Amino acid sequence: MDRRELIKTIAVLTGAAFVGGELFLSGCKGKKDLLFSNNDIAFLDEVAETIIPRTNTPGAKDAEVGKFMALYAADCYDNTQQQLLKQGIIQLNTASKEKFKQPFIQLSTEQKQSLLSGIDGAAKRQHNTDDTPHYFTLMKQLTLLGFFTSKAGATQVLRYLPVPEKYEGCIAYSGETAWS
Template sequence: MERRELLKIIATFTGAAMIGGDLILSGCKSEVSTDLTFSAKNLTLLNEIGETILPKSDTPGAKDANVAEVMKTVVTDCYTPESQAAFMQGIAQMDKESQKKFSKDFMSCTPEQRTELLLALEEEAKTYNEAQNKKDDPRREALKKEDKEFNFVSSPKHYYTMMKQLTLLAFFSSEEGMTKALRYLPIPGKYDGAYKYVKGEKAFCS
């Protein structure tokens, strides 16, 4: 699967354009220098959040792909400072939300509790992101009238949206995701317009 196609799929699944998508596609780093520090605890938490989103079954899960390392790289290299700040605050907020809901931190929650929390955050994120988009609309339109739309930078999305997007990006860009979760078809492969799809089979990637 080409990266551009993957970003489109992630946007569909999360209801938001891939944050940092332009830099991810170009392979470039942000021109803004930042000094982000991800602790070992942060990375462990991100892997567990990822595993809740993409749990291991008969195929690898997010932890098998060590999605936290990719999250760290993308946030550091491709996010704006505002989105970086929102993401780092989100790491701390995750435990606060868990304490509020279950009186314990995320790492102490059962898989069922973790799933319940993330589903609640998904709904919260939808409302939050819609509000951010509405707030951005006047600024976007003003730049468009001046033919400066390329200068537009959207407001940071909800931290859970970022975490979910990065989990999907990291996993389906990994060897585990491409060769074991998806059905791997080496490039150039063979075209078969009459290939029969069986419901429930894994999708192809290349």
């Protein structure tokens, strides 16, 4: 094989690798169909804020937990769990309208807490009798995961030490907050 043939072959192979790589990576650039609408995300933010409200520390809305919940559910939940969560939004709104004659987002903080407490009790009773998760259990789990893995939750609520110190395996617990 002469030098011209070798260069031509290398160019073709390299060019093909780049074209193939671009085609392969183009799947990563495309927009995915959104499972949750902006209204759904705002609704999930309200649920999360009721579970972890803002006090002297940030709340779930500050950490944009609704966006996290939607993204996590779309990327990590199977179709059954995704549909359970989507139906949960509808069921929670329906329960709100039946009990308070208003959509969940328009309820007062006390009404939201009352409604979610009742639904949480039902979810716990269902968990004791059924292996299928309750939609509110999924919402609660996503809220906690999203909040405590966010920057606000990990650095302003949990104790945060950016550079780990030495390992101490046996330390007396004095009731302080958890570490991030």
